[in-house]
Amino acid sequence: SAVISQKPSRDICQRGTSLTIQCQVDSQVTMMFWYRQQPGQSLTLIATANQGSEATYESGFVIDKFPISRPNLTFSTLTVSNMSPEDSSIYLCSVSGGSNQPQHFGDGTRLSIL
Amino acid sequence: AQTVTQSQPEMSVQEAETVTLSCTYDTSENNYYLFWYKQPPSRQMILVIRQEAYKQQNATENRFSVNFQKAAKSFSLKISDSQLGDTAMYFCAFMKPYDTDKLIFGTGTRLQVFP
Numbered sequence: 001s002a003v004i005s006q007k008p009s010r011d012i013c014q015r016g017t018s019l020t021i022q023c024q025v026d027s028q029v030t031m032m033f034w035y036r037q038q039p040g041q042s043l044t045l046i047a048t049a050n051q052g053s054e055a056t057y058e059s060g061f062v063i064d065k066f067p068i069s070r071p072n073l074t075f076s077t078l079t080v081s082n083m084s085p086e087d088s089s090i091y092l093c094s095v096s097g098g099s100n101q102p103q104h105f106g107d108g109t110r111l112s113i114l
Numbered sequence: 115a116q117t118v119t120q121s122q123p124e125m126s127v128q129e130a131e132t133v134t135l136s137c138t139y140d141t142s143e144n145n146y147y148l149f150w151y152k153q154p155p156s157r158q159m160i161l162v163i164r165q166e167a168y169k170q171q172n173a174t175e176n177r178f179s180v181n182f183q184k185a186a187k188s189f190s191l192k193i194s195d196s197q198l199g200d201t202a203m204y205f206c207a208f209m210k211p212y213d214t215d216k217l218i219f220g221t222g223t224r225l226q227v228f229p
Contacts, residue, residue: 042221102147103217104161105151107158108157108158
């Protein structure tokens with residue numbers, strides 16, 4: 001399966017600031033996904049990022065808060081904007097090798113907002 | 115909309131014993147995929163096993179096997195010969211094919227393996 005590198009692995013940020021999380025894959029993939037995992041909770045899909053098109057956001061998530069870039073088939077970024085303590089979560093990227101294939105995940109970014 | 119339910123927030127098992135984690139789901143689809151993922155304290159999500167709904171045979175991966183009951187919409191995970199390294203959160207997930215391949219996760223079961 002693909003090797004997925006996610007940076008940073010963790011960060012502590014001040015409220016009102018923004019942080020960009022990077023997700024790098026060692027092979028070309030069609031679909032990349034961004035998830036949020038709040039403390040003690042399950043994973044919730046933020047958006048699906050396909051190369052060459054706008055990201056598709058799930059209900060409750062908006063582009064102004066979570067802008068996503070997908071410049072090529074091996075890389076994506078998620079920005080968490082104007083952060084508040086409620087944004088403290090683990091953010092994970094995942095990739096799919098194709099339709100009906102399982103998703104494989106990066107190690108996640110643990111984000112804490114003071 | 116599809117939903118995934120894991121009714122066991124926590125489970126424990128002694129090393130070398132067998133444990134079964136439960137998962138039920140709700141869908142009107144006939145063709146779909148089901149997965150079990152493991153998340154150890156390191157927080158990485160690791161694929162444990164997958165099942166295609168059109169296959170009647172239960173999937174097996176070494177010590178991990180599933181009991182897939184399509185009519186009952188049940189998808190339990192059996193871990194045999196439990197090891198300390200199996201301690202983790204386990205998430206059941208549903209995927210409807212050709213629908214952007216989105217995963218819908220259950221709430222998870224925390225498994226503790228005791229020596």
